[in-house]
Amino acid sequence: MRFLILLICFALSVSPTYSYDKFEPAFLNSWKECFRFMAGYISVEDTDDSLFKLAAESSMDWYWLNPDEKSIVMVIKLETLKDHYSAIRGVQGNGLYYLFKPVKNGFHYLGRMDGNSYRWGTLNGKPRFTTQWHMSANESIETIYDWNGTSFSVTKSATVTYKTDGRRVQ
Numbered sequence: 001m002r003f004l005i006l007l008i009c010f011a012l013s014v015s016p017t018y019s020y021d022k023f024e025p026a027f028l029n030s031w032k033e034c035f036r037f038m039a040g041y042i043s044v045e046d047t048d049d050s051l052f053k054l055a056a057e058s059s060m061d062w063y064w065l066n067p068d069e070k071s072i073v074m075v076i077k078l079e080t081l082k083d084h085y086s087a088i089r090g091v092q093g094n095g096l097y098y099l100f101k102p103v104k105n106g107f108h109y110l111g112r113m114d115g116n117s118y119r120w121g122t123l124n125g126k127p128r129f130t131t132q133w134h135m136s137a138n139e140s141i142e143t144i145y146d147w148n149g150t151s152f153s154v155t156k157s158a159t160v161t162y163k164t165d166g167r168r169v170q
Contacts, residue, residue, distance in 0.1 A: 023151050026109040028100075031055065034107055038078055038098050041112075042088055057081050063120050065101060065127055065147070073110060073127070073152075074100045075118070092116060092134045099152055111152040113145050127152075138162045 028034045035051045035058075044050050057079045065073040076098045079086045089095035093116035100107040115131030122128060126147050133141040142160045145152040161169040 023111055023153060025151070027106055028109065029106040031107075034076075034098075034100060037109065038076065038096075041096065042078065044080065044088075054078060054080055061120075063127070071101060074102065074107075075113075075129075076100065089116070094133055097129075097131070110150075111145065113143070113152065115141075115143065132160075135159075138164070 026037060028037055032051060035055050036046060039046060039051060039054060044054055059077045059079065061075045061077075062072050063075070065071045078088050078096065078098070080088055086093070086095070095114065095116070097113045097115070097118060099110040099112060101110050113129055113131050115133045118129050118131040120127075120129060123146070128147065129145045129152060131143045131145070133143070135141060138161055140160050140162075141157060143157040144155050146155045163169055
């Protein structure tokens, strides 16, 4: 099954593992620049109307990156709705999440994650995200992104299999 999905992704030039791209730091001065930056990775026009639609239909979550310093990380899930599903993420909901840190004069780009869902947590006090990439009813790719002080990067990625009752196979 996994081979078939990878073959289909290759044929459609869609990769289920964006997360291994080389991280390139960026500083963006405004929300508009953030959405223009993200639109550069997807098929969205770079017009004010398109960027406004992208911002209006996307969602954002906030987490403490460092509570002592009062710094946060923003997770942006891009969406543009077409009928009853996301034209960006598709029916399965797989796609990119973008991570930014607001600072006094703008936003630092902290990386991106891929999947259709994610969990926030910490390990030994270090922030981390764990994403799931939907592959089938009983398989997904789980990827862990750990904070290295300047960005979130992949530290582990593995295929996870589930039993028919939904429990994870160890």
